[in-house]
Amino acid sequence: MPAPLRLGLAGLGTVGIGVVKIVQRHADLLAARAGRPVVITAVSARDRAKARDADLSGYAWETDPVALAERDDVDVFIEVMGGSEGPAKLATEAAIAAGKDVVTANKALLAHHGQALAEAAEAAGRVIRFEAAVAGGIPVIKALTEGLAANQMRRVMGVMNGTCNYILTRMANAGLPYETVFEEARQLGYLEADPNLDVGGIDAGHKLSLLAAIAFGTRVSFDAVELEGIGNVSIDDIRMADDMGYHIKLLGVAQMTGRGLEQRMTPCLVPAESPLGQLQGGTNMVVLEGDAVGQIVLRGPGAGEGPTASAVMGDVMDIARGVRTATFGRPATSLVAAIPAKSATPAPYYLRMTLLDKPGALAKVATCLGEAGISIDQMRQINQPGEDDNAVVLIVTHKAAPADIAHALAAFPVTGVVQGAAVAIRIEEV
Amino acid sequence: MPAPLRLGLAGLGTVGIGVVKIVQRHADLLAARAGRPVVITAVSARDRAKARDADLSGYAWETDPVALAERDDVDVFIEVMGGSEGPAKLATEAAIAAGKDVVTANKALLAHHGQALAEAAEAAGRVIRFEAAVAGGIPVIKALTEGLAANQMRRVMGVMNGTCNYILTRMANAGLPYETVFEEARQLGYLEADPNLDVGGIDAGHKLSLLAAIAFGTRVSFDAVELEGIGNVSIDDIRMADDMGYHIKLLGVAQMTGRGLEQRMTPCLVPAESPLGQLQGGTNMVVLEGDAVGQIVLRGPGAGEGPTASAVMGDVMDIARGVRTATFGRPATSLVAAIPAKSATPAPYYLRMTLLDKPGALAKVATCLGEAGISIDQMRQINQPGEDDNAVVLIVTHKAAPADIAHALAAFPVTGVVQGAAVAIRIEEV
Structure with a gap:
């Protein structure tokens, strides 16, 4: 031997x-x-x-x-x-x-x-x-670099920070606010010494930037990842999104568009019935979309002694067997500097706002959206007991550009009927 | 170059x-x-x-x-x-x-x-x-042979014939009997020239035998796969299993036990909420369980021009890159002849039977089960309108050996209260 x-x-x-x-x-x-x-x-x-x-x-x-x-x-x-x-x-x-x-x-x-x-x-x-x-025990680097090597990749997505997914699903299942669950997670030892690495999306953003480099043949550009953590995800939005058929995930998305490389690690709504929507607790999931293969979904433990060691030793075994593939799937000197997309691909958005409950209020909101070029797919008004003057309005838009959503959000206060700041969360189509 | x-x-x-x-x-x-x-x-x-x-x-x-x-x-x-x-x-x-x-x-x-x-x-x-x-576009051979190469594999499972899963989910969603959906599938061109390759479980059994060889270091032994197709799955069982929280899948399971290598490709109940239970239509899913990694789930298109060509070309790319791993992950001459397990690992079972609706009937059934060493987890009696003398009884057992289930099924007719043959379907714990 x-x-x-x-x-x-x-x-x-x-x-x-x-x-x-x-x-x-x-x-x-x-x-x-x-x-x-x-x-x-x-x-x-x-x-x-x-x-x-x-x-x-x-x-x-x-x-x-x-x-x-x-x-x-x-x-x-x-x-x-x-x-x-x-x-x-x-x-x-x-x-x-x-x-x-x-x-x-x-x-x-x-x-x-x-x-x-x-x-x-x-x-x-x-x-x-x-x-x-990346994604603990899931052999996703291998799947992407080797298994799907004959595909032009279209999009790579993932829930890749188990702590964030634990916090979000625990909030949803127990009806607890972020701060309470964050503290639970800290006491359970789920958080990094600097918790912002987890809940700020930085750790997951690191992983996304590595997947993007392989998928699109670009130099790793973590600095270009649009990062938003889960600290502002409210239990209200988790509940109301659920009512509309969506779950909130800290979702990483990388895709190459005509406007450049898009890399986002942000809270998103995904359909509750989708594999990403059903993901509970600390489990990770990566979705790989290629032009030939279509969509591949990989699910497994994202951390822990056994799973992570399994991945380390999978690499060791490849080296022992003589596998010598380049780090990012092609020679590093051939990786190109990606032009970051200035804005994200248009998508449907979930909007939540509190309205003065008086005639014409909804019409003013609808007008704002119309003037921003945004059309409405679903709208729901919830009159909250004991708050007679206010109503919560939930809107799911048709596909809209992020800039148009920002435009509408900026216009809402001018209506005089929107109380406080409206919440807007992207709905990623999975 | x-x-x-x-x-x-x-x-x-x-x-x-x-x-x-x-x-x-x-x-x-x-x-x-x-x-x-x-x-x-x-x-x-x-x-x-x-x-x-x-x-x-x-x-x-x-x-x-x-x-x-x-x-x-x-x-x-x-x-x-x-x-x-x-x-x-x-x-x-x-x-x-x-x-x-x-x-x-x-x-x-x-x-x-x-x-x-x-x-x-x-x-x-x-x-x-x-x-x-195996499993079309899903890079499962790579994941198992290479990515999880440092794991002693415990169990490999999969829904690996898209046509069967299409038929079963279409039966469930449209409430149509097997024969009708089989004919639809034939007209849609989903069936092999010899349909028994699909619906008899042979094609999926071939795939399972290849996964088992890699997972357990054994010679491919397709002849030892316990094969049962989907031809006897009734719409009644699909509906009633659903009521009890289960879906019926043509599920392949390979595991190495103290009694030898178990390889089964048979209809099984799986929890409706599990990834396998949620799998719809022609999509494939493979579940890989290793001692270090725990459980990895891979999901994707099981057939079709693009997905299958993606897999072929993934292999070509590996060869182009100089990867020379042995066919089944270790030298073929070192693969050992597996001793087939004579019976499957104990599992819960779903039982459906028609009982004469008279006092003491249920007790007789329970006695039969008790004498076979089988205990009952759930039981439900459904009195069908218009059939006053008969009631359908559904039972979910605790874990039972297949031989004990067979023993109980053989004893039912002797009770004088069980009408016709009882149905027994294994519930795979996933």
């Missing part, structure tokens, strides 16, 4: 320990499938003394991940430390410079430095693989 | 023409992603004169697919003719003997001869790839 593939593992948190467990538990299975043994030779983490749920005594210890990356007895450097700068970046660069292949779960690193790292790796004849960086 | 990868295409039906269209439409995209041009050099089909929706004038024509497979200007032999014997088998064997890689959409060929073909290919240093043979 050929020589073992030797792994150097940087990071011994949840994912790193998951990797150790798979390598130890499945030594025979991995060797049978890869045609060669897969072994860990050295590990690295900040605190050697910390109690960990795995036997690390057979591995060399490095305090410095850069030293780990440069070891002669390491073929593949596995980076599961996290962070877009600092040790993760330095060690990944060192691994490439030392002629190692890299497997990483680090979406932030690649969203910010993916282009430079991929170019460096490809110049050195090395590969960087990152299945675990 | 390196030399082109040259394709010889045998079969110019729907899938073959889909392949031609992708190669012609996406020449630049394929070259950019593969790092080399991908071109068709020669084609073959039974009838050269037939009108086809593609320009084939640039390709050499072979009447005999074996001659096509042996051409010096062909690197990859694409077999989209179909049929487990005859030309498809001869030409595939000839291609391997002539040192070509093979991409096939032919589930029947591999279900019957996959072991011999894989051994021959691997002995010759060639690859056989068959993404298009």
Whole structure:
């Protein structure tokens, strides 16, 4: 049997320990499938003394991940430390410079430095693989880069932050406000140290930017992702959208349009009956749309020890089997700088507003919309008990340009009948 | 740029023409992603004169697919003719003997001869790839063989015959009996020339046997698949299962148990709210369960020109990129002969029977079940208008062994209160 593939593992948190467990538990299975043994030779983490749920005594210890990356007895450097700068970046660069292949779960690193790292790796004849960086255990990087490689991709969508989906579905199912569920999630340990990475959509935006690069052959451009978190999603809108047949998701959408590359990670309404609409809790879902294949939907656990380690080790197995596909599916030097679309593709919108309940009020709103070029698909008025002077009005528009929606929202206060600010949420057609 | 990868295409039906269209439409995209041009050099089909929706004038024509497979200007032999014997088998064997890689959409060929073909290919240093043979455009072979390669697989399930799912969902949605919808499907051209391949579960059983080989490292053993088609699924059961919160699917299940390898392709009840339960029409779904990853669900088009050609070309792209993974994910000579499980894993069952509506009738049925060691989870009695002497009784059991269910069914007639044969359908826990 050929020589073992030797792994150097940087990071011994949840994912790193998951990797150790798979390598130890499945030594025979991995060797049978890869045609060669897969072994860990050295590990690295900040605190050697910390109690960990795995036997690390057979591995060399490095305090410095850069030293780990440069070891002669390491073929593949596995980076599961996290962070877009600092040790993760330095060690990944060192691994490439030392002629190692890299497997990483680090979406932030690649969203910010993916282009430079991929170019460096490809110049050195090395590969960087990152299945675990996007949608946890779902093999979506593989599906998109390899399985659908003969498709011109039309659109890529995804619910890719399990914490946000947990919060939104828990709000919906328990009827609780955002702040309460956010606090629950914090106590359950579901939130990153900086919660804005989750609820601000940044983590999911990182993932979307990586998918977009593969799908459209463009350089990763996280800075061009339109980002809006879930902090302003109200329980009222969740309930009322539900009444209209929609669920609210933090949905990532990337598509190449005649106006440029559109990348959005924002709260959207999706039909309650659609696969995206039915997604509950921490589960992730990615929807891939190609010109030949049509629509493929992938669903699975977006985080956790086993799923994320499964993805890391899937990449390791590919390297063990000799797969050498370019990081983003084509040579990094051939990726083009995308022109960001200045505005999103027209879509139906959900509008919620409070109206003075007096004759002619609805007509004024309808006039505003008409003057903005927006036509109405559905309208519903809800008179709230105890608030005799006000009524809540829900509107689902036909497809409208975001600029036209903004125009209408700006005109509402002038009517004198719209109380406070109206809410507008995009309805993504899935 | 390196030399082109040259394709010889045998079969110019729907899938073959889909392949031609992708190669012609996406020449630049394929070259950019593969790092080399991908071109068709020669084609073959039974009838050269037939009108086809593609320009084939640039390709050499072979009447005999074996001659096509042996051409010096062909690197990859694409077999989209179909049929487990005859030309498809001869030409595939000839291609391997002539040192070509093979991409096939032919589930029947591999279900019957996959072991011999894989051994021959691997002995010759060639690859056989068959993404298009299972679940159309869904990259499930790739997900299972590569993406989840670090998992011990626990169970693989799937709705993998779109025609059967179309028939079952159409029966449910329109309230029509099987015979009527079968005839509709025939007129819509949804059925194979031999409809039993579809509605008898054979086609889907072929696919399941291929997934099982990869998942469990066993030789393809289609003959050991427990097969039951959808011909006996009644509209009554579809309706009554729905009332109890279940949908009926032709569901494939493969799992390795202490009693051996279980492979079933049979009508099952699944929870209406589950992803499998919600699957409508011709769409396919595969569920992959691994010890590390948990559950991954893949959904997409199971047939059609674009989706199937997308899968064929995904395999071609892998070959163009130098991917050389073994046919079933490990050397064919290392696959072991599976011991078929003699009976299925215990599961809850749905039972429907007609009872004489007289005192003590239900008690007799409950006694039968109790004596067979079966306990009852739910029971519902439906008195049908106009049939005063009879009542329909629906029972959902707790988990029971198939042999115990058979025992109870055999005992029912002896009670003197069960009219005709009782229906028993397995409820797969998904």
